[in-house]
Structure formats: structure tokens, C-alpha cells
Amino acid sequence: MRVRGRLTWGRRARALAVLTVLLAGVLPPAVALVPGTASAGAAAGTPVCEVRDNRLREISGMVATDDGYVVINDGADDEARRRIFFLDQRCAVRRTVSFPSRPRDTEDLAVGRDGTVWVADIGDNDRSRPTVGVWRLAPGAEQPVLHRMTYPDRPHDAEALLLDASGRPLIITKGGSGTGFLYAPTTALRADATTPLTALGQVTLPTTTTSNPFSFLGRGVITGAAAAPDGRRVALRSYADAFEYDVPDGDVVRALTTGTARITPLPDEPQGESITYSRDGRSLLTVSEAAGQPTSRPTILRYPATATTATATPATESVDPVSPTAVRPAAGEIGGAGGRTWPLVAGAGTLVLLLGLAGVLRWRHTARQ
Template sequence: MRGDGAASRWRRVAVGVAALLVGAAAVPGRAVAEPSAGPAPATPVCEVRDPRLTEISGLAATDGGFVVVNDGADDESRRRIFFLRSDCAVLRAVPYPTRPRDTEDLAVGADGSIWVADVGDNDRSRLTVAVWKLAPGADRPVLYRMAYPDGPHDAEAFLLTGDGRPLIVTKYSAGLYAPATALRPGATVPLARVGQVRLPATTTSNPFGGLGRTAVTGAATAPDGRRVVLRTYADAFEFEVTAGDVVAALTGGTPRITPLPDEPQGESIAYHRDGRSVLTVSETADQPPGTAPRILRYPLGGPAPATPAEPTPAPAEPTPAATATASGQRDVVAHPAAIVAAGALGVGAVVIVGLVAVRRSRRR
């Protein structure tokens, strides 16, 4: 996500008001999970000083360091798969053979292949989304295109199932989509909706208020494949996986919560190679000049698994018609959950949006 300073200030004001409304009335269908103690502090691992890496949207840990990608950047030099050493220095950068649209997350396959999820769609206008697969030692990723069965979605989180099948998690409603047939280069395969995640509510502090605790911005799989984690701008939710069935874990499991408080714009998460901690990194495009992205390490554990509320229909994803867009600025999207909260407070006609979805507006 990126935007100029004015857009950032407007975003924070709008989100703050929305957070006050939503915080006073619980969103139906989400149990509130409160940590029994304060969150464990993060340990800084290293700073990413390369000027091309200020919009990191995907992170993975390897035996020798890290792999990262930016989201869809205007600068051609930023459109790379970056391999970092353990001190965050760039070791090599692999370009794409054609221009990606909006790369948002990545994963490492069992064979060491790097999968990059080109699934961002702020305007929900893409006819297809894609994944790029970079085989070990290769210098050219292969493109695979996919199409949603129910219209476009914005997504920033991506996983691989136990059998190596891609799994997309949409940003606003946590819908799960997987290819209905085998991926084929040069072809577009249909996606199938395979489930929906219902994350418990938290009260973790973050720059985006209520929105930050609901928008799914990243995902990762543990090295042993027995756990997966989803993150929002505020928290990490870890699920136990049985027999490689990631969909069953996400749709039927009870997550263990690790708070990630007050990260500037946390969109990335990965498991450390030890499997006992997670790594995160924030975008810094909106931060003061000279601010470098820092990879942080959080011990896993947190409060006991939260018990989800009885299933209820999740709020619908914001529609493009509800989006107020200013050229070069972020979008502000109305979310039905805030309207529910405002009604519970007895507030009349709510003009300002509820849960505000902060989204990049690309310079075409």
C-alpha cells in the first residue's frame, strides 16, 4: 500500500473515527480475544537499506537469508524477486520476463521454488490474477494466470497447501480460493471458492484502528507444514494443520494469536526457519525520509486459542462503487461493519465511512 503524505493524514483521521465507532459495538460473528498478558516484544533482525525496497509486501525466510518482493511499483528497478543475506543486504535480484501487476505475497515450495502471488487488485478490475514460479537456481520465473468465479477480489495473502496447490486469501472477507484445475503456462485456469476464514476480533493497537484488525495482509506456512499463519495489520493468527489440509485448518480451526502492535504498515509475515517464531516487515513508503524497513522477530505463543463465535455471514467486500478515489491518493472504502456499529451507538446518518480500507491507487 502506498500514498502521498496528504492521503496518509486523511487516511489516519478517517480510520481513527471509524475505529471509535466500531470499537463501541462488536461486529457480529467475531469473538473478542483479549491477550492474558502484554504482547511479547519484537526483536529487530536487520534493516533493509537498499533504496529499491521500501514497499515490501512479501517475505520468506531461507537457510541463507530472506526473499522479498515489493508490491506493484512504478519504478522498473523495484520489480524484482530480491534475495537477501541474513544481514538484509541484497545478494541478487531476479527480474520478471513481463511486467507484473501487483505482487503482494510469496511462499517457498517443498522443492525450494519461490512462488510470488501477483494478486493485488485495488480497483477490483482485473480479469485475471497470477502467480509466478521461480525454480531453484533459475533466473526467469514462469507465469500462471487464474480467474475468480465470482468477480474480482483484492488479495494480499497467499499460501501453498500440503499438496503444493496455491491458495489465495482475499483481503476484506478472508475468502479462500484455489485453482480448480492444474496450472498451465500460457493458459488461464479457473479458481474455485473453497472456504472462508473467520478471525476472532482483537483490540491490538495499530495505525489503522478497526480496519487494521480485520484486513488480511499476509500469510505463511511453517517449515514443517504443520501450521499456517495469517496476519492483519495488528495480529498474527496461527492455525494447526492436520495431514496437509490447510483449508480445513483455516475454516475449522481455532487460531492462536500473537499481537503485532503498532507496526507502521505490516503487510508481510514469514516463519523463522526454527518454526518457533515469525518474522515481519513493514512498508516504509509513507514513513519519514531515511526510514528503513526492519525485519522483526516475534516469539510464537500468545494467548490461548480463541473460540470463534457461531458462524454468521461475513460483511461483504467493499465494492468499487463505494470507493472514493483521488488521483495519486489512497482509496477510502465504506465497510458495512462500521454502519452496524454506528447503529448500535444510536448515531444517525453516518457520512464518514466505517471501516476504512486503505488501498493504493496506481499511477497509470
């Protein structure tokens, strides 16, 4: 996610990852942070095609269609990038659709059974937006229609969108400790009204050790979501992995909140925020942002969809019943990197250092990034 005038979450995470490496060299072994290492059997995806259009340097959402792909950019600073892009099967732009007004922070895409494209304008780095929105582009429409929504508790940063069996949009918050929260509209969406959202539960990602640019931080955030064409599977992704859940009865919320994930490592993608299923449902397709990497272009990668249940277990956490987004570590522990547990006292000291740096990185820049 990029935010004008502020350091992006990705840059904050990179800075924290650097601190992790530095701390690993100066702290005792009991409290050293372990950088990410590839999961057993992790392999890079197979390239499908390269996106060469310079307007598409920050792809944050993607869906596969019968004749290609639909993608959107992260953020809204550049007018030329504030569009819905339709690509052919070789990743060439064949047409674009402009927004009738400026979006705030577009982060994900979903496609309904009738071909309607849903754009999730739900990013909120600073958790300050009074409303979020989804843009609905009906088949044959010239422009999308904005539907505003508001959270029942407080603003959240989110980058993942799914549709349930009835076509209702589901927002999954980004989290940060391996836990995201699900929200959905309480009533039918209207273009002339702001619809309240309701909380539906939480999803906790399994712990992995997959190598990624943000180390353990990148494994605990939800950056995208996708549904299989037949609706019987859904996938969430982090910067490091994809997590597939079976949806045998059409209940997406129950699948995410009570199901067991199957894990596909997505190792070392530069800044992976997009995921979709291939049209035959046999593959997972991803694409990463390429901003800040002048020598590379976004490339769609293919990974085989999983078929067996993973043995990984969710991270051990408890949720504050009063504040559902405040996640408390289990008694006597502080969450670890790649499943590792830190001793309470030493780990707390390290966490304070990380949180202190995160606070410093929130200062405002006067120059436009």
C-alpha cells in the same frame, strides 16, 4: 498496496482513521469510535536486521530461507524494484531475479518443499483485474514463469498466498470486515492458459484490540500468510496481529475455515504486510513497508510463535449465500471496533460517513504518486 494514479488503500485507511478520531470527539459516547489500544501483553518484536537497500521500501512479501530471506516489493511502478530479491542473514541484497514482463501488483511469497519460489501477483485495489497470477521461480531458473488465473465470481483484492500439501497455491482475499475468502486453481497451472479458480470457503479473524496505524480498520484485513517449515501450522496476518492455525492432517483449507486461531499481537508496525516462519519454526518474522517514512528503513522483527489456543472468538457475521463476499452484520448490530458493538441506528450513521469518505477517496489523481 500502491496503485499508480490513485490513493492507496493504506492512505485511504489513514484518512478513515483520522475521521474516526474526529468522530470520537463529536459523537455521543454510544457511537464514538474507539481507536485501537494494545492487547494485553502486546510487545514490539525483536529487531533481526535492517534492510538498507533503497529499492526495498515497499516490502509486501517475505519468506525465510536457510541462508537468508526472499522478498518482493508492492506494486510495479519503479523498474528497479520489479525484481525478486534474495537477502543474506544480515538483510543485505546478494542477488536479484527480474521478471520477464511487468507484473501488476505483487503482494506475497511462498516457497514449495522443492525450493520453488511462488510470487503472488494478486493485488487489485480497485477490483478490476480480469485475471490475477502467480509467478513460479524454480530452483536454478533464471526467470520466473507466469500462470494466469481468473475468479469464478468477480475480481477480488488479495494479499495472501499459501501452498497446500500438494503444492497447489491458495489465495486468501484481503477482506475488510475480518472475513477473507479462499480460492484455488481448478486444474493444474499452465503457462499458456488462464486457469479458473474455485471458491473453497471463508476464514474469519478473531476480534482484537491491538494498536496499529489504521485503528479498527487495520484489524479486519488479511495482508499476508505463511506456512511453518514442517507444514503443521499456517499463519495469517493483519496490520495488527498474526493468527496461527494448526494443520495436523495437511488440510490447510479445513484448518483455516474450521480451526481456532492463536493470536500474536504485532503492535504498531507502520504498514505490516509480510510474515514468515523462521526456519526452525519457533518464531514468526515480519517486515513492514517503509514508503512515506524517509527517516526509517524496513526492519525484520521476530516474535515467538504461539503454543496455546486462543480464547478469542471470531467476529459475529453471516455470509450472503448468493454473494459469498457480501458480509452481513448479525441482526440488530453493526460490527464494532475491537469487539465493541454499536447500536444499530447510531452505528449505521457512522458507517455511512465512513463509506462516504471512502467513495471520495477513490477519485483519480492526475499526477503520478
